[in-house]
Amino acid sequence: xxxxxxxxxxxxxxxxxxxxxxxxxxxxxxxxxxxxxxxxxxxxxxxxxxxxxxxxxxxxxxxxxxxxxxxxxxxxxxxxxxxxxxxxxxxxxxxxxxxxxxxxxxxxxxxxxxxxxxxxxxxxxxxxxxxxxxxxxxxxxxxxxxxxxxxxxxxxxxxxxxxxxxxxxxxxxxxxxxxxxxxxxxxxxxxxxxxxxxxxxxxxxxxxxxxxxxxxxxxxxxxxxxxxxxxxx
Amino acid sequence: xxxxxxxxxxxxxxxxxxxxxxxxxxxxxxxxxxxxxxxxxxxxxxxxxxxxxxxxxxxxxxxxxxxxxxxxxxxxxxxxxxxxxxxxxxxxxxxxxxxxxxxxxxxxxxxxxxxxxxxxxxxxxxxxxxxxxxxxxxxxxxxxxxxxxxxxxxxxxxxxxxxxxxxxxxxxxxxxxxxxxxxxxxxxxxxxxxxxxxxxxxxxxxxxxxxxxxxxxxxxxxxxxxxxxxxxx
DNA sequence: CGTTGCGTTGATGCTTGTCAACGAACGTGG
DNA sequence: CCACGTTCGTTGACAAGCATCAACGCAACG
Numbered sequence: 001x002x003x004x005x006x007x008x009x010x011x012x013x014x015x016x017x018x019x020x021x022x023x024x025x026x027x028x029x030x031x032x033x034x035x036x037x038x039x040x041x042x043x044x045x046x047x048x049x050x051x052x053x054x055x056x057x058x059x060x061x062x063x064x065x066x067x068x069x070x071x072x073x074x075x076x077x078x079x080x081x082x083x084x085x086x087x088x089x090x091x092x093x094x095x096x097x098x099x100x101x102x103x104x105x106x107x108x109x110x111x112x113x114x115x116x117x118x119x120x121x122x123x124x125x126x127x128x129x130x131x132x133x134x135x136x137x138x139x140x141x142x143x144x145x146x147x148x149x150x151x152x153x154x155x156x157x158x159x160x161x162x163x164x165x166x167x168x169x170x171x172x173x174x175x176x177x178x179x180x181x182x183x184x185x186x187x188x189x190x191x192x193x194x195x196x197x198x199x200x201x202x203x204x205x206x207x208x209x210x211x212x213x214x215x216x217x218x219x220x221x222x223x224x225x226x227x228x229x230x231x232x233x
Numbered sequence: 234x235x236x237x238x239x240x241x242x243x244x245x246x247x248x249x250x251x252x253x254x255x256x257x258x259x260x261x262x263x264x265x266x267x268x269x270x271x272x273x274x275x276x277x278x279x280x281x282x283x284x285x286x287x288x289x290x291x292x293x294x295x296x297x298x299x300x301x302x303x304x305x306x307x308x309x310x311x312x313x314x315x316x317x318x319x320x321x322x323x324x325x326x327x328x329x330x331x332x333x334x335x336x337x338x339x340x341x342x343x344x345x346x347x348x349x350x351x352x353x354x355x356x357x358x359x360x361x362x363x364x365x366x367x368x369x370x371x372x373x374x375x376x377x378x379x380x381x382x383x384x385x386x387x388x389x390x391x392x393x394x395x396x397x398x399x400x401x402x403x404x405x406x407x408x409x410x411x412x413x414x415x416x417x418x419x420x421x422x423x424x425x426x427x428x429x430x431x432x433x434x435x436x437x438x439x440x441x442x443x444x445x446x447x448x449x450x451x452x453x454x455x456x457x458x459x460x461x462x463x464x465x466x
Numbered sequence: 467c468g469t470t471g472c473g474t475t476g477a478t479g480c481t482t483g484t485c486a487a488c489g490a491a492c493g494t495g496g
Numbered sequence: 497c498c499a500c501g502t503t504c505g506t507t508g509a510c511a512a513g514c515a516t517c518a519a520c521g522c523a524a525c526g
Binding site for chain 2: 070072073074076077078080084091092094099100121122123124125126128129131135138139140142143145146147149150151156176186189229
């Protein structure tokens, strides 16, 4: 029997950082930075930047969904983050990007020139501070994912993933998935078949329902959380 | 047949951030910060801080080895980072620490009061910038570990771990391990038995030798790298 | 109305976890 | 200094979980 020390709702961020409202001119102390941003539209399936490209810019997603992805020589693929409106990315790269960013849907983003924003950050402590917050949030998210990949079983990972999506993009009780089962698998370190089976298990357990292939309805959120926290199924 | 695009030595950092020389008064732009630090000694096995403690301080390791560790309700354990001299840690926590830090050996560290260093960072853009570098390095390290846990097999992980240790703490060709097999397992998302078996495999393959239980000698570094990059064994 | 892509499900095998025994190193106390 | 117990690492036998291979169903699209 365990005391449940933290029943608090886990912090909403899960893609790299987060900022809830994707407004491009939030009064968040970054006005001088936002002034440097260029709005862009990217269509589904296209790369935003490639692994190894010169990291001249960093980005903020306005609408749509993207992912950060690393491809290995043998074809294995790891998605390190799903990105949603409000998320910053490409931020941690100093010289070259360490992975690619791809559009999972048509999307809009703002592109910031690194050199010029760096100049701002070097002279304006407020901006530097906000940038650091963003980096810390990304780090926090990455560490949560370490725990997921390091010590969760397949159903636990899927439950955890669904809760993550639920926190971030819930529309009532329904999650709309922008990504395929294969993408989810590459995110969770599983195969697409294992993801599919785990979803079926959750469905049979009455925790979720699956109205169609790209939507999932959360029926028992507490049940999902217990599963994700390791209280077994 | 694959072209080897990046034969460049991977960046040395692997624990959170990194700064090669563990001098406490490096002229790195942090003099005003270092002035706030309190030197401490911690003995082997003791906790530096606990999961959920108020994050009043952050730390820099001067000597010895520590680890950042998360314990789950069911007893499963994940080590998110091994910390070596020069590493900063406890940096990303805003209010509470998200995991514990433990001393694997007797060690010395410097403890910085968060509130006071935050004040400095808010007014001094140079310090804020250095802090951001530290956060970015931690993030970069965490993302490399995501790849490890997400898509490497057991022998690949162990090879990757040994190379990591080799980069950071090599003494000639020999690595001295401050941690047990169980700790390595908790770091790699494997059991101690699997770690032990993987080490035996590497030994039989002639890539390493194991003079004693806490030392490992790198015999074929390129072979280890090929294995870690997925060129099979 | 066929084609194509995606998701589901089943059968099977490999990798890793689990349980257990053994052995080597270390520390303690006689 | 040696006998002892304790801890840690290694190895083996077996089980479980997940990956792989393959077939099938369903929906979207031309």
